[in-house]
Amino acid sequence: MQNPWLEIPLSDYEAHMDLPAVDQASMTASELSCALSLFTPASLAVIGCAGGNGFDAIPPSVRRVVGVDINPRYAASAGERYAGQVAGLEFHVADIQRDPLQFEPVDLLFASLVFEYVAIGDALVNLARVCRPGGRMVTLLQQPSPTLSSLTPSPYDSIRLLSPLMRLVPPAELAGEAASAGFGLVFEKSLTIRSGKSFVVQHYCRDEDARSAAMCR
Numbered sequence: 001m002q003n004p005w006l007e008i009p010l011s012d013y014e015a016h017m018d019l020p021a022v023d024q025a026s027m028t029a030s031e032l033s034c035a036l037s038l039f040t041p042a043s044l045a046v047i048g049c050a051g052g053n054g055f056d057a058i059p060p061s062v063r064r065v066v067g068v069d070i071n072p073r074y075a076a077s078a079g080e081r082y083a084g085q086v087a088g089l090e091f092h093v094a095d096i097q098r099d100p101l102q103f104e105p106v107d108l109l110f111a112s113l114v115f116e117y118v119a120i121g122d123a124l125v126n127l128a129r130v131c132r133p134g135g136r137m138v139t140l141l142q143q144p145s146p147t148l149s150s151l152t153p154s155p156y157d158s159i160r161l162l163s164p165l166m167r168l169v170p171p172a173e174l175a176g177e178a179a180s181a182g183f184g185l186v187f188e189k190s191l192t193i194r195s196g197k198s199f200v201v202q203h204y205c206r207d208e209d210a211r212s213a214a215m216c217r
């Protein structure tokens with residue numbers, strides 16, 4: 001069976017994310033912008049980049065920007081939108097839990113709302129190969145709500161295809177798998193957006209010795 005993300009038109013996904021009951025796109029963009037200000041990377045990879053949400057705020061000091069997505073149409077759309085606006089832009093179509101990632105390691109990996117759809121251990125081993133030692137990874141995980149369903153009911157029928165695939169990942173589980181892959185957790189925060197949905201942002205440092213992230217502080 002093919003991955004459901006390959007069957008969802010980008011227009012459906014983006015319209016769904018903009019629904020008042022979802023309203024997640026601006027949060028992701030804002031967290032990317034925050035990570036870029038904090039870590040001032042020269043190279044960045046956005047994992048599960050969709051149509052390039054947040055790319056408009058990438059400063060020219062980031063000289064190489066890699067967008068990775070399983071859906072080739074998403075990557076093509078992001079390329080059309082941001083070619084010429086974002087320096088050193090390249091896209092890689094890959095399933096991060098299966099395909100070796102074929103690009104030079106970067107200073108910062110940004111992975112927002114993607115671990116909900118993959119085998120996290122396999123994906124993290126793969127991602128560790130494209131994060132330089134001492135580099136950072138910022139992750140954003142959706143958290144369960146006592147009143148809201150994980151996948152917000154949507155007028156865009158294709159979004160329902162995600163239901164059997166989506167799994168909310170406990171932050172401690174991600175941190176444990178990340179440590180095994182060589183990423184030490186250095187910071188964590190929770191945030192809740194207007195829709196009432198909650199998220200956890202984690203900052204990791206890629207260290208040859210995941211038990212010692214001191215060099216990253």
Ligand SMILES: C[S@@+](CC[C@H](N)C(=O)[O-])C[C@H]1O[C@@H](n2cnc3c(N)ncnc32)[C@H](O)[C@@H]1O
Nearest residue numbers: 005028048050053069070095096112113114117
């Ligand atoms: C919920 S969207 C998040 C998009 C963006 N990161 C954001 O936060 O606005 C998940 C994205 O991850 C991509 N994706 C899902 N599974 C993937 C996989 N196995 N490998 C690569 N990309 C994947 C989807 O195609 C989609 O663009």
